[in-house]
Amino acid sequence: MTAKPFAVSFAVSLAAFMEILDTTITNVALTHIAGDLSASMEESTWILTSYLVTNAIILPVSGWCSERFGRKRYFIGCIVGFTIASFLCGIATSLPALLFFRSLQGIAGGGLQPSQQAIIKDSFPVEKLGSAFAVVGLVNVCAPVIGPALGGCITDALSWRWIFFINVPVGILAAVLVKKLVPSEGDTPVKLSLDYMGFSFLAVGIGALQVALDTAEQHDWFADAGITALFSISFISMTLTILWLLRQEHPIVNLRLFAIPRFTIACVMMFFTGMLVNVSVMLLPQLVQKYYGYDATTAGMILVPGGLVMLVLLPLTGKLLKKVKPGYLIVFGMFISAVGMWVSRGITLYSDSFYFAGMRILQILGTPFLFVSLLAVAFSRIPAAESNHASALISLMKNLGGSFGISLMTSYLTHHQQIEQAYLVSQLTPDHVGYVLGLNQYAGVMQQAHVPSLLSAGALTHGVLLQIYQALQMQAGILAFVDTFQLLAGLFLGLTVLAVLLSVKTHT
Template sequence: MSDAATVQGNESRSAAGGRNPWLIAIVVSIATFMLVLDTSIANVALRNIAGSLAAGMDESTWVITTYLVANSVIIPVSGWLTSVIGRKRYYMICVATFTLSSLLCGLAPNLPTLIAFRILQGLGGGGMAPSEQSILADTFPPEKRSQAFALYGIAVIVAPTVGPTIGGWLTDNFSWHWIFFINVPFGIMSLALVQWLVIEPDILERERQERLSKGLKVDWIGFILVAMALGCLEVFLDEGQRNDWFASTFITTFAVISAVSFLLLVPWEWTRRDPIVDIRLLFSRQFGMSFLVMMAVGAVLFSTTQLLPQLQQTTFDYTATLSGLSMMPGGIAMLMLMPISGFAAGVVQPRYLIMLGMSVIAVALWHTTSLTPDASFSFFAYARVYMMIGLPFLFIPISTAAYVGLPPQKTDQASSLINVARNIGGSIGVSLSNTVIAQNAQFHQSVLVGHTAQSSAAYQQTLRQVTNHFVAEGSPLVEARQQAVGWIGQEIGRQASLLAYVDVFFYCAIATAVLVPFALLLRPPKQVPAKR
């Protein structure tokens, strides 16, 4: 197939019609920003949600878990649903579902009701991102896709950065309900603009009618296997640390169900004529490598987005708003670099940009291991900036490289799987990071406690200094000594937690550095022939 034919094929599938395709990119990015914002905005409000609804913190975490599970279940089948329902129609259904369920979440009177509406919200949100990426891939010719994904990437990567800030500010100054209400005007605006500006290409409608004319055969077994594999995996990763992993029958059961479902899913979908998930894409060199690298990007993006505010609020006593503000400079830096990355992706081979991005992130994570107990606000702000500098040079080249050589009819399935990669990677990154923190904090605490023996001169000196401090504040000597012992214990716990976070940043730096040469496995675009 010639380049001209390829471009013409993309234009015939364009959602822009006679309008400027950049206008379409802006329109779909509105809902993207709303969706990705919601993945991080609720994290800082869990304590308030638990208190308001008379629930424990462990129970309130299901507000996050159920959303992620619903998201994981619907994303991989979105490509198939798009081909059956129609891309524009399915996209608008997803936006409307997400918007309505956001309103219902804000009005929820109790935790079970909130969780039910979060599931509905996750189902609506899960189908939005694959549809949006499919629209962009078909609306822009290959040589302009990198710039289009740069604009889209601003919403995808900046939203988790400002999410904690917005969530913290709304929670501190209004109430947690507003973290859901904020989605409603964005959703209404998105629906109006999509209905007005986005078209359904004739070729997509013909393909849909041809599929339906042969009789709609739903791959129910494939859908159930996907739902069980990814849904149970999400529960396993999100709840494993809180339930002591395989020491819990609950977690072990979900792990076994997920593993068995994955083992059955691959041969089942491989042999279907009309699979609900095109597993074969994962076994192609180009798309398979893009899938793996996107998992790494998701792991770095989501884990650092959660860990830094978590560290600041638990160890440095930051408020939700202040911890969110420390993330803001990174978002600004990324906003400035996105257009540069989009331009570079058009002239430099994606694999080299991916290597550059991973190298920068590895160095940034290594820098963060210099964290000290007296770290300032500027340290956290600059650390986030250093991490975010590398991400635009990962997200855009990967998104561009994933579609190289794919026939147009595979775009919807590819978009779904790339989003699955980012979400799975994020869940794995967050889960492993929290596990390392919990286990290493205990280890460091046991080591530090070993230095508090009565025979330790350093301990005795510290005890005297702290006791004198409390005496100076008016406490009797005996009470001051007890206060000093308690303060030293709290300080040991704080330093142990800090060292555990440093361990996580160290492991992430090493893992990212190891992945750098794997980008060379991606083929240069000019060597990947377009399939007929």
């Protein structure tokens, strides 16, 4: 094979990597942004939400945009728009301005992932698609992992504005490379009229869903009338979207692709793979920062060894697809993901960074087998003319999986912290040996640290109970994280069984 397909892959992946990176790189900088722009932490979370909402709305229609404007032209336009929006985010002087520019960034970025996948898929011959999808998987898996670590380093060393400014030179380079390397032959724009009704239904449905998922935990889900209304609006709008689009000759989103069993199966599995990647990226740094005293940079660095493992495994997975059926690799990936989540049972108060880094490697070990194999299954029955639409749908499923996963797991984590705390409190009784030993130990430490004559019995008792309660809260919090990892382990074990059944049924 000539080097041309890989050169094309590098060019388009550089742009997609930049966009996916921006979904996680801002997470660790929210505190700094809120302080600099005189905003509350709750207000600053809209920096994430504004991007995710507009990005999610554009994702499914990016296939139509590629046809309407020409895929290469549309892709370069998205890169330029994303780069300009990134610069404007960096110079924003108020929260409303930053939210507006982040929305523009999301609109421009929505077309990058699907276009990247479609261009790479069409650049490689059929027998080399494993290598092509390994490149796609590399971007989709490594970018979210690197984001928090890179964001922490940039924020600590420079300022939060540089997490946006860094996109400018990358965007310029990507646009130049795509202009030069991606062929234009056969990429003729098609005169298509915009389906305003279909787009309106879709935009309202996905937008309301994304806002609801991003804010549900803060407002106690369906206990809040606003969240209930958002989910209701989303359900009605998405139902109308489906009914409308299936009646159109040239729909803005080709839902008829879901009539292809392998594509539908791959999309469902990709939903959960997106959940795995995004939730695990969120949970582990949050755990070590909250209960082990890690700063943002150190917490992000724990994810790096897992990313390095990805660099090795993704090309290997691409080669394995030539010899092993993708269905078997999907089963293996699901099972290893379940095992990686299950080993969290070993977390203790004394776990160190080496343990967490090793746990992270196990958590992410199955992901390359999932991404590459699922893309191979998804595109195995897709005509070349539908590559753009198929890429848009599978990218949407991956992103929605991440949004659902983060929202649901955050709620589960909060709820189980209360459950674990209630259980531990129930053990604090005079007849419980551990409680009595803890009382005596803390009392001894406090008596050594203070002048006994100045420390009254009441103050000593109060101080001891306060120490025990703080230790209890910490233990309950860690156990809640373990519970959440165990839930994910059970989920992916169930998906392993489902993958076995589907693999046998579809002979993939």
